[in-house]
Amino acid sequence: MSPSSVVLRLHGVTRVHGEGATRVEALRGVSFAAHAGELVAVMGPSGSGKSTLLTIAGGLDQPTEGRVEVEGTDLVALPRAGRSRLRRTSIGYVFQGFNLIPALSAAENVALPLELDGTRTRAARQAALRALEEVGIVELADRFPDDMSGGQQQRVAIARAIVGERRLVLADEPTGALDSETGEEVLRLLRARCDAGAAGVLVTHESRHAAWADRVVFLRDGVVVDESGCEPVESLLETSDAR
Amino acid sequence: MSVKQALLALLEQEPMYGYQLRTEFEARTGSAWPLNVGQVYTTLTRLERDGLVEPAGADDEGHEIWRLTAAGHDEVAAWFTTPVARTQPPRDELAIKLALAVTVPGVDVGTLIQRQRSATMGALQDYTRLKRQADASTGRTDLAWSLVLDSLVFAAEAEIRWLDHCEARVRRVATESTPLIAPARFERDEQEAGR
Structure with missing residues (x-):
């Protein structure tokens, strides 16, 4: 894969919380990349550092050591304002708790990051409607979060994460609050976005959900211990080709 | 896995010939458990011996067709209404x-x-x-x-x-x-x- 297709790259990232007796190394020298068109899952038990990895990848937290590059820009070296701007324009987040603003309609929630970045209201709404269309709920554009099901709210959250052609989508247990079939729909949408050219990073403790990714990275005690996802199960794949 | 029960269940749908049974089995299970055609014929022979299936002539291309007997229908009904036994866990x-x-x-x-x-x-x-x-x-x-x-x-x-x-x-x-x-x-x- 050519270097230009790397959307997210972590170089030797270490994150230490506290010091002395309370010092905890959440991440220790983690290197990691996500390419355009690729969905990468990060798995590990609680306390393994997987959520820390995601917040650092998204510029919401800073590493103690190491570099974080998003589309070639070093997040760590960037001044605070530049980092905020990059977060608004290039990175989308999906959280377990949806984090929608209850006083805003679906379309207003989705348009918000664009408007914060200076896009005019009308253009922002057009872009929001396109994103809602992509996640299949454009007819709910003027509904408020409290009047929607959990699955619908998570779709709005995904639309907000992809609006304005963001190339990096970060998801932290996005299916956690949903039943298994609704959860699968959410994964299908993330997958579709990555197939359309975005890079996705999905943090999850459920292997069935991680299996939607192209690569699965295992974290233990802040260290990447293994990766899987390249060798296919030959017999089944041959069968499917023959069908 | 019981090849016998699967073949009987397929014949419940309609009479079929040996190779067709294999194709239908694999279409439904996606070849997750490949079945060779020899296994189908030996199983049919045993089912005929046990009085669960019987020959029903040949089709235009000369394939020998098999159908369920009354006992065969009962066997299929019993299979679908009885849980799969878990008496001994499979060797893992x-x-x-x-x-x-x-x-x-x-x-x-x-x-x-x-x-x-x-x-x-x-x-x-x-x-x-x-x-x-x-x-x-x-x-x-x-x-x-x-x-x-x-x-x-x-x-x-x-x-x-x-x-x-x-x-x-x-x-x-x-x-x-x-x-x-x-x-x-x-x-x-x-x-x-x-x-």
Whole structure:
């Protein structure tokens, strides 16, 4: 894969919380990349550092050591304002708790990051409607979060994460609050976005959900211990080709 | 897996010839359990001996057609209304391997578990990929195949959960007592536990 297709790259990232007796190394020298068109899952038990990895990848937290590059820009070296701007324009987040603003309609929630970045209201709404269309709920554009099901709210959250052609989508247990079939729909949408050219990073403790990714990275005690996802199960794949 | 029951169930739909039974079986189960045609013919012979199927002439191309007898219909009905017996758990190579790994000296159990988890994860990714293809179509046969895939998906998921559980147990044992297995692997955890 050519270097230009790397959307997210972590170089030797270490994150230490506290010091002395309370010092905890959440991440220790983690290197990691996500390419355009690729969905990468990060798995590990609680306390393994997987959520820390995601917040650092998204510029919401800073590493103690190491570099974080998003589309070639070093997040760590960037001044605070530049980092905020990059977060608004290039990175989308999906959280377990949806984090929608209850006083805003679906379309207003989705348009918000664009408007914060200076896009005019009308253009922002057009872009929001396109994103809602992509996640299949454009007819709910003027509904408020409290009047929607959990699955619908998570779709709005995904639309907000992809609006304005963001190339990096970060998801932290996005299916956690949903039943298994609704959860699968959410994964299908993330997958579709990555197939359309975005890079996705999905943090999850459920292997069935991680299996939607192209690569699965295992974290233990802040260290990447293994990766899987390249060798296919030959017999089944041959069968499917023959069908 | 009971080839006998599967063939009888297919004949419940309509009389068929041997090769057709094999094709129909594989269409429904997506060739997850390949069936060779010789196995189909020997099973049909046994079913005829037991009075569950009988020959029903040949089609235009000379294929010998088989149909259910009354006893055969009863057998199919009984199969669909009786749960699959779980009298003895099937022999599970992985469970046996783990049981031996934690007792035979010098085995790096942590690495064993991680390698197995990666391999099972890889299989789970492949099943999921096939599921995405299967879900794209909506025919009845594809419903059957996609449910079989779900079964493989859930089984692989359960295996990974069990491996996570084994890893946590083995680590806890290693930090609570003198590690009898692969000390180097668990050194780090002991240090952390001691902090």
